[in-house]
Amino acid sequence: MSELRETTYLEAIRDAMAEEMRRDDRVFILGEDIGAYGGAFKITEGFLDEFGADRVIDTPISEAAIVGAAIGAAHVGLRPIAEMQFIDFIAPAFDMIVNFAAKSRYRTGIGAGLVIRGPCGGGSRSGPFHSQNVESYFANVAGLKMVAPATARDAKGLLTAAIRDPDPVLYFEHKFLYRRVKEMLPIDEEIVVPLGVARTHREGSDLTIVTYGGMLYKTAEAAEAIAAEDGAEIEVIDLRSLRPLDTDAIVASVRKTGRLLIVHEAARFGGFAGEITAQVSEQAFEWLDAPVRRVTALDTPVPYAPALEDYYLPQVDDITAAARWLLAY
Amino acid sequence: MLLTRGLEERLEILLKQGHLVGSVYRSLGQEATAVGSAFALGPGDWLAPSIRDMGALFVRGLDVRDMLRQYTARGTSLCAGKDNITHFTVPELGLLGPVSPLGTQLCVLNGVALAFKQRRQPNVCMTYQGEGASRTGASHEGFSLAAALDLPIVVWLEHNRWAFGTRSDRQSAVEDWLDAAAMYGVPAESVDGNDVTAVYAGARKAVDRARAGGGMTILVAETYRMHGHAQHDAQKYVPAEELEEWRDRDPIDRCEVALHETGASAEELAVIRREVAAELDLAVDDVLAEPGPEGEEARTRVYASADLDALVPWTRGPVPGYGDLAPHLRAEA
Numbered sequence: 001m002s003e004l005r006e007t008t009y010l011e012a013i014r015d016a017m018a019e020e021m022r023r024d025d026r027v028f029i030l031g032e033d034i035g036a037y038g039g040a041f042k043i044t045e046g047f048l049d050e051f052g053a054d055r056v057i058d059t060p061i062s063e064a065a066i067v068g069a070a071i072g073a074a075h076v077g078l079r080p081i082a083e084m085q086f087i088d089f090i091a092p093a094f095d096m097i098v099n100f101a102a103k104s105r106y107r108t109g110i111g112a113g114l115v116i117r118g119p120c121g122g123g124s125r126s127g128p129f130h131s132q133n134v135e136s137y138f139a140n141v142a143g144l145k146m147v148a149p150a151t152a153r154d155a156k157g158l159l160t161a162a163i164r165d166p167d168p169v170l171y172f173e174h175k176f177l178y179r180r181v182k183e184m185l186p187i188d189e190e191i192v193v194p195l196g197v198a199r200t201h202r203e204g205s206d207l208t209i210v211t212y213g214g215m216l217y218k219t220a221e222a223a224e225a226i227a228a229e230d231g232a233e234i235e236v237i238d239l240r241s242l243r244p245l246d247t248d249a250i251v252a253s254v255r256k257t258g259r260l261l262i263v264h265e266a267a268r269f270g271g272f273a274g275e276i277t278a279q280v281s282e283q284a285f286e287w288l289d290a291p292v293r294r295v296t297a298l299d300t301p302v303p304y305a306p307a308l309e310d311y312y313l314p315q316v317d318d319i320t321a322a323a324r325w326l327l328a329y
Numbered sequence: 330m331l332l333t334r335g336l337e338e339r340l341e342i343l344l345k346q347g348h349l350v351g352s353v354y355r356s357l358g359q360e361a362t363a364v365g366s367a368f369a370l371g372p373g374d375w376l377a378p379s380i381r382d383m384g385a386l387f388v389r390g391l392d393v394r395d396m397l398r399q400y401t402a403r404g405t406s407l408c409a410g411k412d413n414i415t416h417f418t419v420p421e422l423g424l425l426g427p428v429s430p431l432g433t434q435l436c437v438l439n440g441v442a443l444a445f446k447q448r449r450q451p452n453v454c455m456t457y458q459g460e461g462a463s464r465t466g467a468s469h470e471g472f473s474l475a476a477a478l479d480l481p482i483v484v485w486l487e488h489n490r491w492a493f494g495t496r497s498d499r500q501s502a503v504e505d506w507l508d509a510a511a512m513y514g515v516p517a518e519s520v521d522g523n524d525v526t527a528v529y530a531g532a533r534k535a536v537d538r539a540r541a542g543g544g545m546t547i548l549v550a551e552t553y554r555m556h557g558h559a560q561h562d563a564q565k566y567v568p569a570e571e572l573e574e575w576r577d578r579d580p581i582d583r584c585e586v587a588l589h590e591t592g593a594s595a596e597e598l599a600v601i602r603r604e605v606a607a608e609l610d611l612a613v614d615d616v617l618a619e620p621g622p623e624g625e626e627a628r629t630r631v632y633a634s635a636d637l638d639a640l641v642p643w644t645r646g647p648v649p650g651y652g653d654l655a656p657h658l659r660a661e662a
């Protein structure tokens with residue numbers, strides 16, 4: 001039995017990188033303020049001392065150059081981790097990700113096994129440029145993988161798997177969870193969570209709620225409230241990976257419960273909820289007893305003032321209301 | 330240079346005959362920059378050409394058949410028919426292809442140079458961009474990072490006067506493109522891009538400096554794009570007298586004169602021309618006999634795992650769990 005230690009979501013990310021860097025000298029990290037400063041959220045604190053300036057590389061404020069260098073290094077066998085200081089700043093690297101990293105294997109047969117990670121999500125009163133969820137921007141791009149962990153175990157296990165993966169992986173870490181989420185994790189045991197496999201967070205037979213990332217906790221709270229107050233059992237599926245999407249797990253659950261609600265923090269139009277709805281409609285139409293519904297953020301930029309941001313983000317009450325509507329349908 | 334020009338002339342004929350997919354992108358007038366510079370590289374070095382640097386690829390060991398396969402979209406091509414022109418990456422030859430969004434290639438080549446530096450490997454990278462490409466944000470980021478991280482890389486700024494249909498004075502207010510290089514704080518030099526020995530000498534110095542740990546060099550090649558952007562571009566926007574002036578500086582003609590001056594006979598040069606023509610004849614015959622890709626190969630090689638690629642096709646096939654027929658039709662059948 002391994003010794004356990006209370007580990008925050010943030011520490012899980014740090015541990016995954018440090019352990020992979022110790023295990024494999026091909027792994028290195030590059031980004032803005034990650035070396036001497038230790039990262040905007042102190043995730044790479046101590047890395048410069050332990051691994052040296054060759055493997056913990058402070059770069060100019062040049063996201064395209066950061067991702068580009070990661071691609072080139074991957075081409076010659078290294079395992080780069082490119083940090084976006086906030087995932088919002090992935091926008092200047094869009095061209096590199098979409099046109100170079102994602103298409104490289106398809107076009108040339110030479111892959112780009114790299115990880116691009118950064119803090120996403122709202123709730124920390126950070127305004128339109130430090131709060132976004134960008135997964136939908138990349139959802140339409142073949143060749144990419146995308147993960148969005150909700151728990152500390154998954155944060156560690158998915159990052160380890162992503163670093164070892166031969167394809168480009170976008171790793172979305174929810175900054176609201178950094179220090180709020182913690183769990184007991186083994187300190188001397190490797191954790192690897194395979195990409196593309198969802199996790200059933202809570203079993204139930206009356207309604208399926210599919211969610212991921214920061215919305216897992218609000219969804220779980222809504223499910224518990226409905227179990228206590230209404231006696232209905234909701235199955236909560238935490239996707240963990242967005243691409244590959246574990247459609248089999250979603251379809252199996254919907255065939256069991258006959259009802260589906262999708263909850264995500266990204267905006268609604270063109271979001272993952274729409275894709276999941278389409279796949280369920282194609283593969284489980286006859287099992288549906290109610291329309292598929294979505295609870296998402298508004299189709300607006302992320303606003304700054306607390307009252308505005310709270311209104312923008314999906315809240316527990318929004319989830320319980322939609323769930324009750326579906327249960328009563 | 331003769332191989333480059335000869336192949337491009339063949340490609341124009343093959344295009345008219347309907348054998349090519351897409352257009353032909355000539356490097357007419359710019360052959361010396363690509364060819365002379367690539368000779369300065371050694372084993373294990375990497376080169377990242379633009380579409381107008383085909384000659385550099387042959388210097389680095391690429392078979393002319395590989396270019397023909399690209400242009401004819403053969404299943405046997407380095408891109409397996411999935412991309413065109415010089416857009417391939419071949420680690421064994423140290424070649425990194427471009428993508429069409431310009432300036433990005435430098436950012437990626439930086440990663441190769443970074444790996445050389447990290448591994449204390451005495452190798453060097455070399456790449457090329459037109460003055461137009463150098464105006465992209467990615468290019469500027471690539472220059473900044475390479476210079477700040479002191480990477481072993483040589484970048485050619487090919488000042489060929491035209492980016493598609495736009496003259497270089499609409500790309501920047503600088504008159505001397507060496508001024509555009511100055512802001513990165515690395516050694517920069519201007520070179521006569523139509524003189525193959527001057528190009529080689531400039532490249533050699535820069536490559537040696539990078540190999541010795543001296544970091545990045547930017548070289549500005551003064552040259553001229555003698556053809557339109559591609560075959561559809563008749564170059565009507567280019568003043569005829571300007572073309573005449575640069576035709577007198579043709580890099581192949583100048584090389585021939587230089588060879589004569591150093592003692593090469595007319596017969597020796599004629600032999601080289603005949604050999605190039607024979608090589609091209611053979612290559613064209615070989616490649617035209619090769620098959621194109623099968624349509625369903627469009628869905629392969631998106632991911633490293635074939636299992637993931639297998640998830641792609643069912644948008645065209647039976648729906649999982651249903652098969653070919655909708656349930657009520659299946660019951661009747």
